[in-house]
Every structure is written in structure tokens, then in C-alpha cells.
Amino acid sequence: RSLDILAQKFFPDKSHFPPEIQRTVAQLALVIECKNIVGNIWIFSLDDETGFGIPDFASIKFSVGDPAINVSPFNMISTIPHVSGYDEYVYDKSKSNAKLTNLYSAIMTVTKATHYLKESYDDMFKKMKIHNWRPRKQDYALLMTFFQPVIVFTGNIFVTKSSEDGKIEFNKVKYVQMDQNYVSKDYNELGGTIHIVAYDHSEEYLQLVEQHYISKEDLLITQQKSLL
Numbered sequence: 494r495s496l497d498i499l500a501q502k503f504f505p506d507k508s509h510f511p512p513e514i515q516r517t518v519a520q521l522a523l524v525i526e527c528k529n530i531v532g533n534i535w536i537f538s539l540d541d542e543t544g545f546g547i548p549d550f551a552s553i554k555f556s557v558g559d560p561a562i563n564v565s566p567f568n569m570i571s572t573i574p575h576v577s578g579y580d581e582y583v584y585d586k587s588k589s590n591a592k593l594t595n596l597y598s599a600i601m602t603v604t605k606a607t608h609y610l611k612e613s614y615d616d617m618f619k620k621m622k623i624h625n626w627r628p629r630k631q632d633y634a635l636l637m638t639f640f641q642p643v644i645v646f647t648g649n650i651f652v653t654k655s656s657e658d659g660k661i662e663f664n665k666v667k668y669v670q671m672d673q674n675y676v677s678k679d680y681n682e683l684g685g686t687i688h689i690v691a692y693d694h695s696e697e698y699l700q701l702v703e704q705h706y707i708s709k710e711d712l713l714i715t716q717q718k719s720l721l
Contacts, residue, residue, distance in 0.1 A: 532588030551614035
């Protein structure tokens with residue numbers, strides 16, 4: 494499955510350990526699709542209820558006692574609005590591709606790409622276990638990878654909410670998150686969230702999502718001996 498960008502980062506970084514020590518690490522993989530359509534706007538329905546946000550992940554020890562469960566964030570990022578329904582409109586014809594399916598296609602792309610990557614990593618971890626792999630040429634062993642699908646959009650993003658007098662309020666936002674929910678003959682993607690980010694706020698978002706995923710990295714630091 495093709496996508497625009499796969500951005501990966503290991504954690505904890507080397508600064509947490511003595512030099513040249515063998516260590517275990519986790520990885521965050523942002524599965525990014527870009528939509529450069531300044532003339533369109535994306536509108537989402539604000540959902541007041543925010544549930545669990547356990548991300549998709551692949552682990553070398555996918556079983557009872559898997560450390561990935563303890564390292565994984567369990568809640569959505571509280572500062573990103575949680576949304577449900579969505580729609581797309583042309584705001585400026587001169588800067589639009591005249592399509593109203595850009596958001597839908599982006600959701601399908603990151604959903605299927607994330608599914609493919611997770612299967613690929615699962616297969617890699619299985620082969621490593623079968624062949625009793627040990628790190629020899631590198632000073633780290635990858636324990637788990639978390640997958641976060643992201644759509645970056647150059648147009649404006651709005652959320653709608655009903656006011657007390659029954660009117661619909663439109664509020665421009667920097668980013669939103671929606672449940673990943675796609676079931677078909679070949680897919681059953683009902684976990685994790687998709688982040689949709691306004692391009693102008695990409696840098697702010699990257700800092701936010703990194704801090705979210707490394708929030709439990711202390712477990713990897715303090716339990717290195719048993720994990721290795």
C-alpha cells in the first residue's frame with residue numbers, strides 16, 4: 494500500500510543509557526498522507542465523548558505480559574478534539590481539485606497502509622522469534638512499534654457543535670482525531686485513531702504526538718534487564 498511519508502522514531506534515545514550498552518527500544522511510526530488542496534474545507538462533527546485510544550502496534554512478544562501494553566498510551570490526546578462524522582466542501586474553486594472525496598480517500602489510504610505495515614512488522618517479529626534472533630551488529634533490539642495514521646491538510650479544518658439555542662456553531666481548529674473504523678471482506682480495523690492535522694500546525698502537532706507516545710518510556714528505561 495502506497496502512502497506519502499513514513500516517519501519513524503525510536504525511544505528511549507541513547508542519552509538515557511551508558512555509551513555502547515545494548516538496550517531495548519520501542520518505535521513510533523507516523524503513517525502520513527498529505528492533501529494539498531487549499532481551496533477545500535473539511536468539517537467534522539464534534540464528539541463530546543472521548544474513549545480509549547489504544548493504537549495499532551506490533552510486538553515481538555504478542556502474548557500475555559506483553560510490555561507493549563504497559564508502554565502504550567491508553568487514552569486519546571486530550572487537547573485534540575474528538576470527532577465523528579465529516580464532510581468536505583469546495584470553498585475556492587480556483588484552488589480546488591473540484592473533488593469532494595479527498596478526505597475519504599485519505600482515510601482509506603492511511604487505514605490500509607497502517608494495516609499493511611502492522612502485518613509486515615508482525616511477520617518480521619515472527620521470523621525473528623523462529624530463528625532465535627539476537628542483536629549482534631547493533632546496540633539496540635526493537636521490542637515494539639506503534640502505528641499512528643496521520644492526514645496532513647493544507648485547507649481549513651472546522652468542527653461543528655450545536656449551541657443551547659439549537660444553532661450550529663462552526664469553529665476552526667488546528668487538528669482533530671477520529672476513531673479508525675473500517676470493516677470489509679479483507680479489513681477489520683476497529684482500533685486506534687486517525688489524526689487529521691492542518692499543515693500550518695504540523696510542527697506543534699509533532700511535538701504533541703511525540704510526548705503522548707513517550708509518556709511511559711520510563712518503563713523501558715527501568716526494566717531494561719528483564720526486557721532484554
